Amino acid sequence: MAVTSNIVILTGAGISAESGVNTFRDRNGIWSRVRLEDVATPEAFAAHPGRVQKFYNQRRAQLPSVKPNPAHHALVRLEQSHAGSVTIVTQNVDDLHERAGSQNIIHMHGELNRSLCAACGASAPHRGDLSIDSECASCGAIGRLRPDIVWFGEMPYQMDRIYDLLRDCDLFLSVGTSGNVYPAAQFVQEADRHGAHTVEINLEPSLGVSDFAEARHGKAGTLLPTFVDEVLSGQYRF
Ligand SMILES: [Zn+2]
Structure with a gap:
């Protein structure tokens, strides 16, 4: 060596x-209970932002309980x-x-503990829940912050x-x-x-x-x- x-x-x-x-793809993983098309695509976020935020808020909230x-x-x-x-x-x-x-x-x-602004593209550390009212610290846009997660169909x-x-x-x-x-x-x-x-x-x-x-x-x-x-x-x- x-x-x-x-x-x-x-x-x-x-x-x-x-x-x-909780893993996503295992036999009893998250994708066996939740349709990924409903929560893990840009289209899902555009159509139902609150539902998508809730899904990732639950994943983020789980982090402190695991080591x-x-x-x-x-x-x-x-x-x-x-x-x-x-x-x-x-x-x-x-x-x-x-x-x-x-x-x-x-x-x-991507990371559960980061947000991504769909308006200006800024990625920033984020703790706690994201909501459809969350404000971007970079550009001030309201309701455009999403979890900084690479969704299906994204690079x-x-x-x-x-x-x-x-x-x-x-x-x-x-x-x-x-x-x-x-x-x-x-x-x-x-x-x-x-x-x-x-x-x-x-x-x-x-x-x-x-x-x-x-x-x-x-x-x-x-x-x-x-x-x-x-x-x-x-x-x-x-
Ligand atoms: Zn922004």
Whole structure:
């Protein structure tokens, strides 16, 4: 392993689920009870802003009741102790990586704790409920603040930067992702094509497991601390 090797970690719903966050796509996930067309598209917000705000207010209100788990903490340790760069690219909209202490995080699907103004485009930290009367601190528009979440039909954030990181990384680690959400499902191929070692850590084999050089299956909270120990001790070669 080169001392200055770069590591990119893609995280998905599985890592949050182990903290008790309600996930969206699982068999008993949120999309089995709520039609995503009703709450997670720009069209839904235009037609029923109050309903959409309420849905995300409930998700945001859940955050203080969940805590980072050993998998989140292991990634903090990796970032603090690894000599090269460590970047988390997360599909999750919760704040568990931040609360664990990770610094270098890209929220490709947005964040529950940020608002986005549909009038001026300003993104700002936001705590508490959003309502159809909320006022934008940047432009003063009323009723145009939405959760800063990438909805269906919208482009995930920072894709250029993410692809630069994938091309430049030595180790690509995917944790708790099902492999059925694009474009994230293609990241492993991009990293592999540019010479990275690729590892999947997931509860069960993902749809894309055959794209990875190595896979470990079980709870991220158990497997990831061990994996990080191996990397930091130099015992794990990639
Ligand atoms: Zn605004």
